[in-house]
Amino acid sequence: MPELPEVETVRRDLAAMYVGRALDRVVVTGRRTVRRHLPERLSAVEGRALTRIGRRGKYLLFEWDDGQVLVAHLRMSGQFVAVPTGAPTAPHTHAVLSFDGAGELRFIDPRTFGELFLADGAHRPLAELSHMGPDALEVTPAYLAGLFARRRAPLKALLVDQRAVAGIGNIYADEICWEAKLRPDRAGTSLSRREVNRLSAAIRAVLEAAISARGSTLSDQRYRDLYGAVGAYQSQHRAYGRAGRPCPRCGRPVQRLRTGGKSAYFCPHCQR
DNA sequence: CGATTATCCTGTGCGC
DNA sequence: TGCGCACAGGATAATC
Numbered sequence: 289m290p291e292l293p294e295v296e297t298v299r300r301d302l303a304a305m306y307v308g309r310a311l312d313r314v315v316v317t318g319r320r321t322v323r324r325h326l327p328e329r330l331s332a333v334e335g336r337a338l339t340r341i342g343r344r345g346k347y348l349l350f351e352w353d354d355g356q357v358l359v360a361h362l363r364m365s366g367q368f369v370a371v372p373t374g375a376p377t378a379p380h381t382h383a384v385l386s387f388d389g390a391g392e393l394r395f396i397d398p399r400t401f402g403e404l405f406l407a408d409g410a411h412r413p414l415a416e417l418s419h420m421g422p423d424a425l426e427v428t429p430a431y432l433a434g435l436f437a438r439r440r441a442p443l444k445a446l447l448v449d450q451r452a453v454a455g456i457g458n459i460y461a462d463e464i465c466w467e468a469k470l471r472p473d474r475a476g477t478s479l480s481r482r483e484v485n486r487l488s489a490a491i492r493a494v495l496e497a498a499i500s501a502r503g504s505t506l507s508d509q510r511y512r513d514l515y516g517a518v519g520a521y522q523s524q525h526r527a528y529g530r531a532g533r534p535c536p537r538c539g540r541p542v543q544r545l546r547t548g549g550k551s552a553y554f555c556p557h558c559q560r
Numbered sequence: 561c562g563a564t565t566a567t568c569c570t571g572t573g574c575g576c
Numbered sequence: 577t578g579c580g581c582a583c584a585g586g587a588t589a590a591t592c
Binding site for chain 3: 563566570575576
């Protein structure tokens with residue numbers, strides 16, 4: 289379940305590996321991998337050099353020297369892997385980008401929720417991502433205060449809503465709420481200025497610590513970086529997935545709350 | 561407007 | 577040992 293820290297880790301590795309390289313060939317075999325337009329359109333980036341890898345929330349942006357932007361989203365189970373040319377093909381490999389002198393970048397995705405598409409590079413910022421809120425690493429207390437003033441919804445619902453804040457998913461929303469000592473089901477409108485400040489600081493602290501640890505790999509071993517290595521932040525999870533186990537702050541059991549088919553983990557004693 | 565549910569899809573892990 | 581099923585959740589659409 290790649291969220292901002294995992295996507296940022298992949299972004300940095302992709303940049304180090306491929307920026308400045310020319311793309312020789314793109315081959316898409318997955319039926320659902322490119323679904324916003326004809327898959328053949330991706331060949332428009334063949335022959336271009338990669339100038340930059342950007343990120344907006346959980347989207348990765350491959351920027352080419354002619355202004356085109358190839359957008360990728362890993363969704364639930366997507367993964368990019370860097371392999372030498374001709375390496376054995378792993379199951380669920382849906383796309384292969386061959387770089388001049390840098391081997392192959394493969395897109396693997398068992399559940400096929402992930403996607404690739406070519407954005408309309410003439411429009412900046414990208415029209416396809418225009419619905420998204422500011423990146424989670426950019427939000428300020430003032431922005432959050434404004435958000436809570438106009439949107440009445442539970443705190444966690446707002447944190448995972450990409451239109452409100454981009455990059456946070458179910459796991460880091462729980463970790464951020466724990467760090468900020470706020471219940472995930474608190475109404476956003478009820479937060480004091482002091483609590484908004486705490487939340488803003490917690491967003492940054494949790495995401496930056498998770499990036500430093502190269503993201504979280506859960507027991508399903510799903511998330512892997514570009515080279516197949518696991519993340520380390522899962523060992524620092526305080527709330528997510530810890531139902532019944534002691535809260536690291538107060539020792540009382542962490543509780544699991546279910547809303548709308550999703551789980552929220554929190555400490556009812558020290559999160560208020 | 562917001563809360564809830566369903567949809568897409570496969571691997572995993574549980575209970576029986 | 578094997579079968580069936582709930583569960584995992586990112587984004588989006590539909591419905592109440």
